[in-house]
Amino acid sequence: MKRPYAILLRLYPRDYRAMFGVEMRQSFEMAANERRAAELLGLVMGAVREWMAKLTTDRAVRGRVLPDLVMMRPPGVPKEVHFAGPLLDDPCSWDT
Numbered sequence: 001m002k003r004p005y006a007i008l009l010r011l012y013p014r015d016y017r018a019m020f021g022v023e024m025r026q027s028f029e030m031a032a033n034e035r036r037a038a039e040l041l042g043l044v045m046g047a048v049r050e051w052m053a054k055l056t057t058d059r060a061v062r063g064r065v066l067p068d069l070v071m072m073r074p075p076g077v078p079k080e081v082h083f084a085g086p087l088l089d090d091p092c093s094w095d096t
Contacts, residue, residue, distance in 0.1 A: 002029075008040065011047035013054055018069040 005028050009021060024043075031039050073082040 004030075005032075005040065005043065008043050008047070011044065011048055012058050014070065016050055 004052050005025070009017060009024060012021075028043075073079060
């Protein structure tokens with residue numbers, strides 16, 4: 001059940017996944033045994049709502065602009081080093 005959830009989690013915008021993906025996976029794992037179908041439906045509905053908000057409202061007006069963690073350089077890491085490698089390890093992928 002983890003694999004379908006990881007695939008559905010990719011429906012969310014990248015900035016949203018970077019900010020909340022790990023927490024969402026942990027919540028899903030805790031609730032997976034109790035109510036899988038409801039969690040999957042909630043995941044899809046949440047992704048739809050986030051994309052509607054992202055696509056229909058101007059960034060300056062909606063106040064829902066999440067920081068783009070992909071573009072943010074950690075403190076003390078030179079620009080050349082940060083932008084030389086992959087942009088973001090996908091926190092939404094599972095090896096199992």
